[in-house]
Amino acid sequence: MLGAERVRGRVRCAAAAAGIATGMMAFAPGAGAQALGELSCRALWVQRNAVYAEQGYCFKTKDAIATFGERCYAPYGQLTPDQQRYVDQVKAWEARKGCR
Numbered sequence: 577m578l579g580a581e582r583v584r585g586r587v588r589c590a591a592a593a594a595g596i597a598t599g600m601m602a603f604a605p606g607a608g609a610q611a612l613g614e615l616s617c618r619a620l621w622v623q624r625n626a627v628y629a630e631q632g633y634c635f636k637t638k639d640a641i642a643t644f645g646e647r648c649y650a651p652y653g654q655l656t657p658d659q660q661r662y663v664d665q666v667k668a669w670e671a672r673k674g675c676r
Contacts, residue, residue, distance in 0.1 A: 612666060623666050624670070628653045631653050632647055632650055634647075635648075
């Protein structure tokens with residue numbers, strides 16, 4: 577499993593490579609829910625998908641490919657337990673805010 581510091585740096589690099597500086601938080605297990613609650617639906621979408629992009633997920637939508645590029649490699653979006661918990665937090669905020 578990747579250490580939290582290593583994961584934070586990798587996601588930051590992925591975000592920078594995708595040109596997503598605005599609204600991008602570094603992946604941080606246990607990140608304050610309040611901080612996520614302050615993000616827009618788009619920023620939450622970026623947060624969630626940046627984690628998958630860093631893990632090589634094969635995006636299929638034009639928007640995701642335009643945002644993150646064609647980043648398709650092993651482990652093909654398989655998340656660590658810490659990453660999954662973070663993604664679950666982001667999804668919960670998306671649901672609370674009625675994001676589509």
